[in-house]
Amino acid sequence: MTKILLVDDDKNMLLQLERILKSNLENLETLKAGDGKEALKLVKKENPQLVLMDMQMPGLNGLETFAEIKKAAPKQLVIMITGYGTTDTAIEAMKLGAYDYITKSPDLPEILLPMVNAALRASEIMNEVVVLENVTDTQNVNLNVRSIIGLSPKMQEVYKSVGKIAGTSIPVLLIGESGTGKELVARAVYHNSNRKDKTFLAINCAAIPETLLEAELFGYEKGAFTGANERKIGKFELCNGGTIFLDEIGDMPMSIQAKILRVLQEHELERVGGTETIKVDVRIISATNKNLQELIAAAKFREDLYYRLNGIQISLPALRERREDIPDIVSYFLKRFNYEFGKNISEIPTRTLEQLKKHEWPGNVRELENIVKRAVVTTTGPILQLNLRSAGAAAAETARETTLRNQAFDPATPLDALIDAAADSLLERMLIMPEDDPERRDLTGKLEKALIVKALHKLEENQVRTAKLLGITRNTLRSRIAKYGVQ
Numbered sequence: 001m002t003k004i005l006l007v008d009d010d011k012n013m014l015l016q017l018e019r020i021l022k023s024n025l026e027n028l029e030t031l032k033a034g035d036g037k038e039a040l041k042l043v044k045k046e047n048p049q050l051v052l053m054d055m056q057m058p059g060l061n062g063l064e065t066f067a068e069i070k071k072a073a074p075k076q077l078v079i080m081i082t083g084y085g086t087t088d089t090a091i092e093a094m095k096l097g098a099y100d101y102i103t104k105s106p107d108l109p110e111i112l113l114p115m116v117n118a119a120l121r122a123s124e125i126m127n128e129v130v131v132l133e134n135v136t137d138t139q140n141v142n143l144n145v146r147s148i149i150g151l152s153p154k155m156q157e158v159y160k161s162v163g164k165i166a167g168t169s170i171p172v173l174l175i176g177e178s179g180t181g182k183e184l185v186a187r188a189v190y191h192n193s194n195r196k197d198k199t200f201l202a203i204n205c206a207a208i209p210e211t212l213l214e215a216e217l218f219g220y221e222k223g224a225f226t227g228a229n230e231r232k233i234g235k236f237e238l239c240n241g242g243t244i245f246l247d248e249i250g251d252m253p254m255s256i257q258a259k260i261l262r263v264l265q266e267h268e269l270e271r272v273g274g275t276e277t278i279k280v281d282v283r284i285i286s287a288t289n290k291n292l293q294e295l296i297a298a299a300k301f302r303e304d305l306y307y308r309l310n311g312i313q314i315s316l317p318a319l320r321e322r323r324e325d326i327p328d329i330v331s332y333f334l335k336r337f338n339y340e341f342g343k344n345i346s347e348i349p350t351r352t353l354e355q356l357k358k359h360e361w362p363g364n365v366r367e368l369e370n371i372v373k374r375a376v377v378t379t380t381g382p383i384l385q386l387n388l389r390s391a392g393a394a395a396a397e398t399a400r401e402t403t404l405r406n407q408a409f410d411p412a413t414p415l416d417a418l419i420d421a422a423a424d425s426l427l428e429r430m431l432i433m434p435e436d437d438p439e440r441r442d443l444t445g446k447l448e449k450a451l452i453v454k455a456l457h458k459l460e461e462n463q464v465r466t467a468k469l470l471g472i473t474r475n476t477l478r479s480r481i482a483k484y485g486v487q
C-alpha cells in the first residue's frame, strides 16, 4: 500500500489532488491535512512515502512546516505546490531539501503524475540506505590535499613500495590503466621524499608534439629555430634539485629518449641549439598505461632507458581488482564534493552502492569520481541520487575531460579555445537544468573559486606562486580565499 499525504488549507484543492492520484495509481491510500500542525502529526504517525504540500497556508506556512517535517523525519520526500509567481519560496524549499515543486496551473495533472511516480520510485530505493560515516564532518580533513584512498591488499602493496623508497632518489616507474591514480602516487612519492621542499613538475609526454616536447623538457637557445626569439629554460633545468613526473612515458619519441637517458646516466643536458653542457640533478618519476616490454620488442622504446627508469616499479591496480575499496572512495568523493558544492549529502542507497561495486570501471577512479560528482550536483536532500544509467554519459564526460586535459597540455592550443571549451560544457549542462535551479546562481564566482582551489592544489598550497600563476596580487588572493571560504 502506498501512502501519500496531501496538505492544503483549500479543501477543493485537496479533493482535486486526491481524484487525480486515485484515478491513476493503484493501491493508494491518501491522507489529508488542512494545516501544517496536522501534517506534522500525520507524518510522524503514518510515515507516508510522499507528502504533497501547498506553500501558502495560514498558521505554519509550507516552508516552516517543511522545516519541521525534516527535523522529525529527515528522509521524508516532499513535493511543494506553489501558486503563480511564488517560485522563489519553492526554490528556498528545494535548497532545504524538498524533492521537487510544482506550480498550480491547468496542466497540473499532466505534470503531477510523472513527478509523483518518480518520487515514489525514489522513496522505494531510499528505504534501504547506508549511513556513511563522517561524510559531513570536514573538520579534520584538508580537502584541498588529495589523499590516496583504499585499504585493499593491492593498495597496501602500493603504500609499502612508496614507503620503501621514501628518502631515496631512485627513479620510479608507475604502471597502471588510465585513471588508476598514477599521478596521485607520483605526488605521494614526492611528498615523502627528501626532495619535498624542492620543485615538483609534471609533464604529459603524449599531449605535446615532438618538437615542442623537446623544447619544453630541455629548453632552447635564442635563434635555435624560427620563432626562438629568446632563450628558454627547460623543465629539467627549472626542476634542478627537485622531482619531475613524466606521464605517458610510453609515448616519448625515440629522439628524446636518448636525451633523457643522458640526464639519468650523466646528469647533464644541452639546450636545443646550444653547446653548453648543463649539470642537472632531477629525480624522475615516470608513468605509463602501455606495455613497455611490447614497445621495446617493436623498437619503439629503448631498453636501456627502460632499465634506468625502472629503479623501482609500482603497479597500480585497476579499480575492478579492488572493489572492496569502492565504498571508502565513494564516501571520500562525497565529502569532497559536499564541500565543493555546498551540499550536505550523508547517505547512499544500499542498492546504488551494490551497483557501483559491480560496475566494470574502464575509466577507473577517474570515472567513479565523475559519476559521484555528477550525482552530488543533481541531488537535492540528504540521500545521494545516483543513476548508473547515466554511466554512458559519465564515460563520455571522462573522455571529454581527458581530451580537454591533453589539449590543455599542448602549448599550440590557444588559451581562448580552452576557455571556450570550458564555457561550452558549462552551458550544455545549463540548457538541461531548470531555469530557476539554485545551482545556476553566481556561476562566475564558482568558476573563480574553482580556479583558486585547483591552483592552490597544483602549487602545493603556495600562495605566492598561486597568486603569480593567476595573475593577481597576494592580497587579492587572500581576500578571495576568505570570500569563498577556501580551507
Ligand SMILES: Nc1ncnc2c1ncn2[C@@H]1O[C@H](COP(=O)(O)OP(=O)(O)OP(=O)(O)O)[C@@H](O)[C@H]1O
Binding pocket: 146, 147, 148, 149, 150, 176, 177, 178, 179, 180, 181, 182, 183, 184, 185, 247, 289, 329, 365, 366, 369
Ligand atoms: N586511490 C585514489 N583515491 C582517491 N582519488 C583517486 C585515487 N586514484 C585516483 N584518484 C583520482 O582519480 C583521478 C585520476 O587520477 P590520476 O590522474 O592520478 O590517474 P592516472 O593514472 O595518472 O591517469 P592517466 O593515466 O589518465 O593520466 C584524479 O582526480 C585522482 O585524484
